[in-house]
Amino acid sequence: MIPALASLLLCQLVGEALVRTLGLPIPGPVVGMALLMLALVLRPSLVTAIKPTSQTLLQHFSLLFVPAGVGVMLHLQRLGDEALAIGVALVISTWVGLASAALTMAWLMKRTAPKDGDAQP
Numbered sequence: 121m122i123p124a125l126a127s128l129l130l131c132q133l134v135g136e137a138l139v140r141t142l143g144l145p146i147p148g149p150v151v152g153m154a155l156l157m158l159a160l161v162l163r164p165s166l167v168t169a170i171k172p173t174s175q176t177l178l179q180h181f182s183l184l185f186v187p188a189g190v191g192v193m194l195h196l197q198r199l200g201d202e203a204l205a206i207g208v209a210l211v212i213s214t215w216v217g218l219a220s221a222a223l224t225m226a227w228l229m230k231r232t233a234p235k236d237g238d239a240q241p
Contacts, residue, residue, distance in 0.1 A: 131152040131155050132148065134155055135148045135149060135150065135153070136152065222223070
């Protein structure tokens with residue numbers, strides 16, 4: 121479990137270091153997750169090594185929201201002051217996410233649709 125956890129944290133650390141070094145406008149953990157995905161694609165044997173640890177972390181995922189909840193409670197006044205901007209950002213980002221998912225799904229359906237000559241019985 122310790123080596124698997126160390127591997128996960130190493131990916132996050134490398135992602136954070138890359139973001140800070142290159143000045144990327146992406147969160148470090150997101151880059152770390154992309155690096156982890158790349159490592160899993162390149163070395164499929166890594167999946168069996170980190171799967172039990174990952175499943176254990178996912179089972180207790182709700183505990184990771186406790187610090188976020190405390191942060192919200194600490195900055196409740198600021199959230200109230202900026203409620204309109206936060207609300208607009210939430211609505212627009214939701215619509216953009218839905219639209220991009222719909223367009224991606226439509227594109228994938230066109231791409232994988234059977235051709236006229238490939239009719240199935």
